[in-house]
Amino acid sequence: MAGNKDKNKNDGGASDHTSPYYIHASDYPRQLHVNDVLTDVNYNDWSQEMMNFLFAKKKVGFIDGSIKKPESSDATYMAWMRCGAMIKGWLNTAMEKEIRTSVKYAVTAQDIWSDLKERFGNTSAPRAYELKQSLMTTKQEGVSVSAYFTKLRSLWDEIQLVFPIPTCNCKGCSCEIGKQLYDFKQKEKLYEFLLGLDVEYTIRT
Ligand SMILES: [Zn+2]
Incomplete structure (x- = not known):
């Protein structure tokens, strides 16, 4: 639709549901999207579940680094920042308080993701x-x-x-x-x- 296209131009894709920048009206940062929050012992299950959820939301690129932060002059910059903040919220909500405290200085959702992977991942x-x-x-x-x-x-x-x-x-x-x-x-x-x-x-x- 032409109307939609014009809209996308202004919001960097945030209202286009096929765009990775899309944020649904019902999405908010403090939503719990996993069955069990991350603890010291359940990283493999947790990351799998979180990955599935982010995949369904077309947001995997924000944690694996394939959707890079655009220049601040770019049309998608604000949309990128909003998605990043949303995903950080989802990740933070899905972990134990101690772990949350330990990642509070991470700048991006990707930083949090790779930090957790390094600490709890493969070499468990x-x-x-x-x-x-x-x-x-x-x-x-x-x-x-x-x-x-x-x-x-x-x-x-x-x-x-x-x-x-x-x-x-x-x-x-x-x-x-x-x-x-x-x-x-x-x-x-x-x-x-x-x-x-x-x-x-x-x-x-
Ligand atoms: Zn060889």
Whole structure:
């Protein structure tokens, strides 16, 4: 609609629902959009939920840095500032008071997001420990080998997510370090697999 287009020109997209700058009339900063607020122990679930919500709101670009802050002379500048403030409000509302206090000097929503990721994200040691524990106690116990393998696979996948074993990034890697890292990972999995089988295997060296 022509009328809408004219409007967008003035507000930098804030009233165009297809724009990432769109803010719905019912949106306000102190809205809780997750089931559980962020604590010391639930970052993975929390960030997933928050990410889904921001995705639905077309606001992921504000936390992953792909929607950069425009020059103050730009038509979208005010819309960007408003969205940023709104998202900061949503994030702040969705965390425990202690954590909120610890991020109060963050300038942008992206700063908050990456700070939380750094503190609670991937290298979450307690979760990795938990996963390693269940890996050790996962046994075939009468189920089929493929069912047992599937169970291990989901544990390996989550461990790789939470506590990744580094892989080499060199192009089409065939270097020695890359090869050793790969062998290590495969061997570790093989042992974990064999150890839980109902039938005992002898590993000859
Ligand atoms: Zn390599």
